[in-house]
Amino acid sequence: MNSDILAMVCDPITHDPLEVETILDSRGLKQESLTNRKTGKRFPIRDGIPIFIEDEVISGPNKKYQSMYDRLATLSDFSTSAYSHWKGINVEARLREYLDELEVKEGDRVLEVSVGTGRNLQFLPRTAQYFGLDISWGMLKQCQLNMRKWNLDISLFMGNAECLPFKKESFDVVFHFGGINFFNDRAAAIREMIRVAKPGTKFVIGDENEELAQRYENLPVMDGWYGNRAQAITAPVDLLPPEMQEVRVKDISGGDLYCLSFRKPC
Ligand SMILES: C[S@@+](CC[C@H](N)C(=O)[O-])C[C@H]1O[C@@H](n2cnc3c(N)ncnc32)[C@H](O)[C@@H]1O
Numbered sequence: 001m002n003s004d005i006l007a008m009v010c011d012p013i014t015h016d017p018l019e020v021e022t023i024l025d026s027r028g029l030k031q032e033s034l035t036n037r038k039t040g041k042r043f044p045i046r047d048g049i050p051i052f053i054e055d056e057v058i059s060g061p062n063k064k065y066q067s068m069y070d071r072l073a074t075l076s077d078f079s080t081s082a083y084s085h086w087k088g089i090n091v092e093a094r095l096r097e098y099l100d101e102l103e104v105k106e107g108d109r110v111l112e113v114s115v116g117t118g119r120n121l122q123f124l125p126r127t128a129q130y131f132g133l134d135i136s137w138g139m140l141k142q143c144q145l146n147m148r149k150w151n152l153d154i155s156l157f158m159g160n161a162e163c164l165p166f167k168k169e170s171f172d173v174v175f176h177f178g179g180i181n182f183f184n185d186r187a188a189a190i191r192e193m194i195r196v197a198k199p200g201t202k203f204v205i206g207d208e209n210e211e212l213a214q215r216y217e218n219l220p221v222m223d224g225w226y227g228n229r230a231q232a233i234t235a236p237v238d239l240l241p242p243e244m245q246e247v248r249v250k251d252i253s254g255g256d257l258y259c260l261s262f263r264k265p266c
Contacts, residue, residue, distance in 0.1 A: 001034075001045070005155055008109075008170045011036045011043075012052050012163040018043070043165075049140055052159035058135065060184045062160060066135045068224065069116075073138030077117050077146070095123055097252040098177060098259045101204045104128050108172035113161045113193060114179040118143035121152050130154040131171070133164065162188040166196040173197075175204040180236065181213075187239040194241065200266045202246070206259040209233060209251065235260045 001009075001020055009018055018034040021042065025031045033042040034050050044051050058066055069076075084091050099120060104110055106127040112120060115132025116139050124130070132154050134140050140156050147154050159165050161176065162185050174197045176189070183189050193203060210233040217226040235249045235258040244262040252259045 001050070006034075008167055009034060009050065009157075009165050010167045011039070011041065012159060012165040014039065015167065017167075047141070047144070049144075049156045049158055050165070051137075052157060052163075052165040053135065058160065061182045062135060062162075062184045065179065065182055069134075069136035070138035073117070073136060073142045076139070076142065077119065080119070091119075092123055094253055095120060098175075098204050098206050098257075099123050101202070101259065101261050102173055102175055103202050104173050109170065110173040111166070111171040111175075111193075111196065113164070113174065113176040113189070115139075115143055115154070115156070116178065118146045118150075118152070118154060120175075120177065121147070121154060122150055126152070128173070131157070131166075133157045133159045133161065135160055162192060164192040164196050168195050169198045170196050171198065172201060174201060177204070177206045179207065180205060181207040181233050186236050190236060190239050191241075194244075194264055197264050199264055201264045202261060203264070204259060204261050205236070206252070206257055207233070209256060209258050212256040234258075 006020060010016060011018060014036065016036045016038045018036055020032060021035040022030055022032050032045040034045065035042045104125050108128040109131065110124065110128050111131045111133070113133055115134050118132060121130055130153065132143060137158055140158055143156060157165060161183060174193045176193065180186055180189060197203065213226045213229065213233055216222040237247060237249060237260060240247060240262055243265055245265055247262040249258055249260050
């Protein structure tokens with residue numbers, strides 16, 4: 001991990017700084033980790049990805065969707081392209097409906113919370129520095145493969161959107177697409193995105209609309225994703241702190257998805 005990135009990461013709970021540490025595991029193999037010197041807590045680094053969550057602290061819907069995405073990871077891109085092909089959807093045009101809202105400038109640090117397989121990165125300027133976090137190890141490994149295939153560079157982190165392992169005001173652009181409807185605590189995730197963003201950052205957050213969820217919930221394969229919703233889906237405008245500016249919600253993807261954008265005051 002380079003020193004610039006090390007300077008940005010922190011303990012996701014205490015926000016203490018972290019140090020790179022190399023220890024020998026029980027089999028005598030070298031194991032790199034990020035260590036909180038104050039508490040002694042170690043966050044292992046596996047295949048170059050720091051792991052900021054422990055299985056036992058992931059619960060509720062987060063646990064359910066983490067397992068579902070882990071199972072789906074290798075099929076995710078194929079099933080999305082097959083569905084788009086069948087429906088005659090131009091994927092790039094669909095993604096640009098929200099990606100074009102982002103204000104990515106040369107040299108910016110851009111964080112995608114819930115990066116999935118990294119498909120959004122293909123359509124963003126190459127002159128910025130990208131960071132992706134996800135709760136699913138399977139999706140992160142798929143993202144690593146895609147980045148190699150597409151010759152793109154990203155720093156990946158395994159973590160929960162509700163407690164981000166980054167210091168405050170680390171990023172110029174922060175966005176999230178496709179997972180927030182079923183997070184355990186959507187308000188905490190939004191607070192965290194705002195905390196790690198620099199003043200003046202424009203945010204984009206989007207996910208499925210209630211109408212789409214209702215269409216899908218009775219389909220046999222999809223009921224596991226959309227069935228038993230605790231409440232009707234709405235864009236989480238009510239969860240934004242009152243000081244956020246330029247709050248806007250638009251329907252995209254023919255009304256199937258919402259795209260909420262807003263700006264952190266300077
Ligand atoms: C539909 S995919 C979207 C991926 C990507 N943003 C995109 O637009 O292609 C939703 C992603 O949210 C992730 N996710 C679900 N719950 C999460 C949580 N609590 N914290 C971080 N990521 C989460 C899943 O693992 C999955 O990769």
